Structure formats: C-alpha cells, structure tokens
Amino acid sequence: MALKKFKQAQPPDSTNLKTLATAAAGCTGCDLYKNATQTVFGKGKKKARILLVGEQPGDKEDLAGLPFVGPAGELLRHCIEQAGLTMEDIYLTNAVKHFKWRPAGKVRLHQKPSMGQIKACRPWLEKEVESVKPKVIVALGATAATSVLQRVPRIGSERGKAIKDVELADYIILSWHPSAILRSIDREDAEAKRADLVSDLKLAKKLLSK
Ligand code: URA
Numbered sequence: 001m002a003l004k005k006f007k008q009a010q011p012p013d014s015t016n017l018k019t020l021a022t023a024a025a026g027c028t029g030c031d032l033y034k035n036a037t038q039t040v041f042g043k044g045k046k047k048a049r050i051l052l053v054g055e056q057p058g059d060k061e062d063l064a065g066l067p068f069v070g071p072a073g074e075l076l077r078h079c080i081e082q083a084g085l086t087m088e089d090i091y092l093t094n095a096v097k098h099f100k101w102r103p104a105g106k107v108r109l110h111q112k113p114s115m116g117q118i119k120a121c122r123p124w125l126e127k128e129v130e131s132v133k134p135k136v137i138v139a140l141g142a143t144a145a146t147s148v149l150q151r152v153p154r155i156g157s158e159r160g161k162a163i164k165d166v167e168l169a170d171y172i173i174l175s176w177h178p179s180a181i182l183r184s185i186d187r188e189d190a191e192a193k194r195a196d197l198v199s200d201l202k203l204a205k206k207l208l209s210k
Contacts, residue, residue, distance in 0.1 A: 004031075004114065004116050005116050006029055006030035006031070006116050006117065006119070006120035007029060007120065008029060008119065008120050008122070008123050009024070009027050009029035009030075009120055009121055009122075009123045009124055010029070010123065011023055011024070011123050011124055011126075011127045014127075015127065015130050015131040016131070017041075017042075017046060017128070017131050017132075020041070020124070020127050020128065020131065021039075021041040021042075024039045024041050024097055024124050025038065025039045025041070026039075027039055027097065027098075027124070029120040029121065029123075030098075030116065030117045030120040030121065031117075032096065032098035032099070032100050032113070032117060033098055035099075035100075035101065036057075036062055036098035036099045036100075037062045037063055037065075037099070038062065038065050039065075039097045039098060040057035040061050040062065040065055040066065040067055040094065040097055040098070040099070041067075041093070041097060041124070041128075042067060042091055042092060042093025042094070042128050043066055043067055043091070043092055043093070044087065044090050044091035044092045044093075044132075045087070045088055045089065045090060045091055045132075046091075046131075046132065047132060047133065048088075048089060048090050048091035048132055048134055049089060049134055049135045049136065049208050050085070050089050050090050050091070050134055050135070050136050050137075050138065050204050050205075050208070051090070051091045051092075051093065051128070051129060051132055051134035051136070051137045051138070051169070052076070052090055052091070052092050052093070052137075052138045052140060053093055053094065053095055053125065053137060053138070053139050053140060053144040053147065053148060054067065054068060054072070054092070054093070054094045054095070054140050054141070054144055054177065054178075055094060055095055055096065055112075055113070055140070055141050055143040055144055055177060055179075056094050056095065056096035056097070056098065056099060056100060056113055056143070057094060057097070057098070057099045058070050058072065058099065058110060058179075059099065059101070059108050059110070060073075061073075061099065062098075062099035062101075062108075067092045067093060067094055068092050071182060072177070072178040072179045072182060073178070075178040075181060075182060075194075076140075076178045076197075079178070079194065079197045079198050079201055080201060082198045082201075083198050083199075083201035083202045083204075083205060084202065084205055085201060085204075085205055089205075089208075091128070091132045091134065093125065093128050094144070095113070095118055095121060095122070095125060095143050095144045095146070095147035095148075096113040096117055096118060096121045096143065096147075097121055097124055098121075100112070100113050100117070112143065113143060115146070118143060118146055118147050121147070122147055122150075125147060125148075126168070129168045129169065134169050135169060135170050135171065135207065135208055136169060136170065136171045136172075136173065136204045136207050136208065137168055137169045137171070137172050137173070138172075138173045138174075138175055138200060138201065138204050139153075139172065139173070139174050139175070140175055140176065140177045140178065140197075141155065141175075141176065141177025141179070141180060142155055142177075143177075144177070145158075145174045148168060148172055149163075149172065153174055155174055155175075155176065158174050159173075159174045159175050159176065159196065159200065160173070160174075160175070160196060160199065160200050160203065161173070161174075162203060162207055170207070170210075171204075171207050173200050173203055173204055173207075174200075175196065175197050175200035175201075176193045176196055176197050178197065180193060181193045181194050181197065
C-alpha cells in the first residue's frame, strides 16, 4: 500500500506557547484530528532546560487535553523524581499531537502513528523547541526519536548516550517510552527498562551543568 502523504502543519510565526497551542488546536495537517477529541499540545515550564518528547496522547490525555496524565505519565513522573529532577525542570510534549486509535468494542485501542503523520506534525515540535530552547531533549520511544532525529532510530543500541546536537538542542538522549515499560514481557524486563529510563534522565540532568 502506498504511504499516505500529508501536508505539513503550518504553525504561526510566533514562539509564544499560548499562541502556538491555540493555533495547533485547529490543526488539520494530517487526518488524525478527525477522530481525536482535541489537540494535545505540550505543557510545562516555559524555559525548561529539559524537553521530554513522547509519542502521542493516549486515551486519558485525549480526553483531558494534557500530555502524560494517564498511567504512562504516572510512571514517567516517578522516574523523573527518582532521577533527582522536578517538573520545574521539564517541558513535556509529544511527537504527534492527536490520539490515533481504532475501536475495539468499547475501548479505544492505541495505534502507532505513521511516518507521514509524524512528519506532518513535526513543525509543532520545532516551534515548541524554538520557544522553550531546552539544552537537552529526551526522546521517549521510537516515534519520538524518529521525529527528533528525522530518521529511524535503534532505541536498543542508541539509548542512554548523549547525542551531540542534531539541530534542535545541545544534546539528544533516546530512552524507553514509559508505555513500553508498562507493556514489558515480565517484571525483570520492566525493572531493567525502568532503571534505564531513570539513568537516562540522570544523564540529562548531568548534561545541564556542561
Ligand atoms: N504516551 C505518550 O507518548 N504521550 C502521552 O502524552 C501519553 C502517553
């Protein structure tokens, strides 16, 4: 099947996060706005030194209009705390700003965004980065890393390292997505991935003083 192409989102010429969020609320750049409740724009400290990028809002985030308020967010907040960081250090966002799902009975089942949808949404991420100006970006999972690096990543072998600037920030770090930890095959795997995520967030903290 041919890859569906979308026109890229066209953010306004502003770095004001409120202006951007308002504009993103009306985004029809790709098709995901059709089935989502609302655009979920990033949230957090305006001039945070660390910007965390997830994949896309989940069911809870889609309803609340806020990133990382569901189970993955809860796990992420614990890891942030364990790494010695606070939410004051952080701006949270997603590579894709609408929830992609398919119905399964009464449940809305998460679907991975396509490359076309990731690309269409990237201008919003670029604008958030331009506004927040973080020193370190932590990409959580493959979708976030694909958007940040603009190539397909290998999280298994690339995570946990300080990747010197691509274009967006001084350092990029790839890590596990908290949902991948929640979906781990067993407890041992979950604990190892969680320890990795905490260690990657500690690395982000350490890089702030470089
Ligand atoms: N997963 C994400 O990637 N982002 C959210 O905001 C919630 C769950």
